[in-house]
Amino acid sequence: MTVRRCLAPALSKSAALVLLAASSLCSPARAQAVDRLYALAKEEKAVVVWAAGPIAGHESAARAFEQRFPGIAVSVTGGFSNVLDRKIEEQMQAKKIETDLVILQTIQDLVKWDGLKELLHFKPDGFDAVGARSKDHEGAWIAVNTNPIFYGYNPDRVQHHTVPRLAIDFLRSQFAGGLISAYPSDDDATLFAFATIVKKYGWGYMAQYMKQQPKFVQGHLGVARSLGSGESLVSFDATASSVLAVQRAGGKVALAGPTDDFLPVFFSAEAILKNAPHPNAAKLYVTWLLSKEWQSHAGGYPSRSDVPGPAGLPPLSGFRLEDRYADFVCSEALVADLRRRLEAYSGPVTNAGDVK
Numbered sequence: 001m002t003v004r005r006c007l008a009p010a011l012s013k014s015a016a017l018v019l020l021a022a023s024s025l026c027s028p029a030r031a032q033a034v035d036r037l038y039a040l041a042k043e044e045k046a047v048v049v050w051a052a053g054p055i056a057g058h059e060s061a062a063r064a065f066e067q068r069f070p071g072i073a074v075s076v077t078g079g080f081s082n083v084l085d086r087k088i089e090e091q092m093q094a095k096k097i098e099t100d101l102v103i104l105q106t107i108q109d110l111v112k113w114d115g116l117k118e119l120l121h122f123k124p125d126g127f128d129a130v131g132a133r134s135k136d137h138e139g140a141w142i143a144v145n146t147n148p149i150f151y152g153y154n155p156d157r158v159q160h161h162t163v164p165r166l167a168i169d170f171l172r173s174q175f176a177g178g179l180i181s182a183y184p185s186d187d188d189a190t191l192f193a194f195a196t197i198v199k200k201y202g203w204g205y206m207a208q209y210m211k212q213q214p215k216f217v218q219g220h221l222g223v224a225r226s227l228g229s230g231e232s233l234v235s236f237d238a239t240a241s242s243v244l245a246v247q248r249a250g251g252k253v254a255l256a257g258p259t260d261d262f263l264p265v266f267f268s269a270e271a272i273l274k275n276a277p278h279p280n281a282a283k284l285y286v287t288w289l290l291s292k293e294w295q296s297h298a299g300g301y302p303s304r305s306d307v308p309g310p311a312g313l314p315p316l317s318g319f320r321l322e323d324r325y326a327d328f329v330c331s332e333a334l335v336a337d338l339r340r341r342l343e344a345y346s347g348p349v350t351n352a353g354d355v356k
Contacts, residue, residue: 030125033125034125034284034287037280037283037284037287038069038284040280041069041072041278041280041281041283041284042069042071042072043280044072044277044278044279044280044281045071045072045073045278045281046072046073046074046075046278046281047072047073047074047075047100047101047278047281047282047284047285048075048077048098048099048100048101048276048277048278049062049074049075049076049077049099049100049101049102049103049285050076050077050078050079050084050087050088050099050101050102050103051076051077051078051084051102051103051104051268052078052079052080052081052084052103052104052105052106052268053078053103053105053241053268054221054241054242054245055076055078056245057241057298057299057300058076058078058103059076060298060299061288061289061294061298062074062076064294065285065288068288069284069288072281072284074285077099080218080219081104081105081106081109081188081268082106082186082187082188084102084104085102085104085106085109088102088109088113088273091273092113092116092118095275097273097274097275097276097277098277099273099276100272100273100276100277100278100279100281100282100285101270101271101272101273101276101282101285101286102270102271102273103144103268103269103270104268104269104271105147105188105189105266105267105268105269106188106329107141107267107269107325107326107329107330108188108329108330108332108335110136110140110141110269110271111136111141111326111330113271113273114136114140114141114271117274118273118274118275119140119141119271119272119273119274120140120272120273120274120276120279120282121136121138121139121140122139122272122283122286123139124142124283124286124287124290125287125290125291126287126290126291126292126295126304127139127142127290129292129304129305129306129307130142130143130290130303130304130305131143131303131305131323133323133324133325133326133327134146134267134269134303134323134326135269140271141269141270141271142269142270142286142290142303143267143268143269143303144267144268144269144270144289144290144303145241145267145268145298145300145301145302145303146265146267146300146301146302146303146316147189147239147240147241147265147266147267147268147300147301148239148240148257148263148264148265148301148316148319148321149189149190149192149193149236149237149238149239149263149264149265149266150238150239150240150243150255150256150257150263150314151163151164151234151235151236151238151255151256151257151258152223152224152227152234152235152237152238152243152253152254152255152256153227153233153234153235153253153254153256154227154228154230154232154233154234154252154253154254155252155253155254156230156252157178157230157233158233158234162174163234163256164234164236164256165256165258165259165260166258166259166260166261167197167200167201167205167236167258167261168201168205170209170212170234170236171205171208171209171212175212175233175234176211176212176213177212177213178232178233178234179209179212179213179214179215179232179233179234179235180214180215180216180217180223180226180227180232180234180235180237181193181194181214181216181217181223181235181236181237182216182217182218182219182220182222182223182237182353183216183217183218183343183346183349184338184339184342184343184346185339185340185342185343185346185348185349186218186349187218187219187220188266188329188335189220189239189264189266189325190220190237191335191338191339191342192264192266192322192325192328192329193236193237193264194206194338194342195328195338196261196262196264196322197236197261200261200262203341206342206345209345210345215232215351216346216347216351217351217353218349218351218352218353219353220237220238220239220241220242221242221245221246221353222351222353223235223237223238223239223242224238224239224242224243224245224246224251224253225246225251227243227246227251227252227253228246228247228249228250228251228252228253229251229252230252238253238255240255240300240301240310240313241299241300243255244299244300255313255314257314257318257319258319258320260320261320262319262320262321262322263316263319263320263321263322264322264325265316265321265322265323265325266325267303267325270286270289272286290303290304292304292306292307295307296308301313301316
């Protein structure tokens with residue numbers, strides 16, 4: 001299944017989305033609960049969010065929240081999960097928490113911090129609609145999205161009938177010198193994708209893959225940009241959010257999916273720090289992120305099971321999903337071994353990327 005499309009600017013920037021979001025509290029009981037939370041949050045006046053991944057989506061959510069809940073300013077700091085987590089731990093060690101809410105793909109950090117009693121448990125409306133594998137059952141952390149790792153390709157340089165359909169298709173001679181992915185030893189989602197392939201095809205696959213002279217970059221936005229510019233041809237490590245961001249900027253990149261191999265799925269999850277300076281504003285922000293209306297119009301695959309996927313992108317029901325991401329990243333010994341073995345192929349990070 002393949003999709004090629006360019007999107008208009010994010011709907012969250014439009015007045016229409018704000019009006020739709022205003023209806024997110026349609027039931028009287030829910031509206032009253034959120035009104036009470038909003039009153040408390042207005043006294044705090046601000047919420048500080050640290051979020052990993054392409055920053056544009058986080059900024060869009062922040063600006064829409066500010067329009068929906070006037071009087072509360074949202075500060076967003078972006079970066080890579082494995083950079084932001086270290087800075088958060090510095091705050092914890094100094095016992096000076098300055099961040100309210102984190103949104104990270106390094107779920108193992110959230111599990112560890114909860115074990116250290118550093119997270120505030122909160123179950124917003126919509127908690128029950130998020131799958132058990134994508135949340136802590138006590139509300140310490142909850143997935144705010146679903147991120148399938150598709151195949152990506154440049155449609156100007158790769159003919160439709162030659163688009164890879166299985167992982168072994170990337171070993172074709174026509175793709176030599178044109179493969180790209182994030183560093184598997186650096187990015188947990190990419191590590192998950194490589195592990196899914198190696199589990200099926202064995203480590204001999206990596207020997208053949210490296211004969212293709214692949215390129216490694218830091219972050220999925222770098223992968224999508226390389227495909228979009230035509231510098232690279234194909235990748236089995238393309239996230240929808242990064243590809244759509246590059247499409248909006250005019251890049252020539254398209255998505256496809258495996259016909260039989262498993263499609264890896266990861267997610268980013270929110271967590272409120274226990275000693276957050278603005279806890280009520282953070283709770284209100286989480287309630288906003290998990291609301292059915294925001295999840296419906298945010299532009300990506302939702303974490304809620306009662307919200308349909310984005311129009312124009314492949315429905316995930318058409319794929320065999322490998323969705324045990326949280327279990328994977330929390331398997332410390334396995335992950336450490338995979339990082340070591342895959343870094344022996346890719347080498348350390350030298351192509352630094354960004355998330356802007």
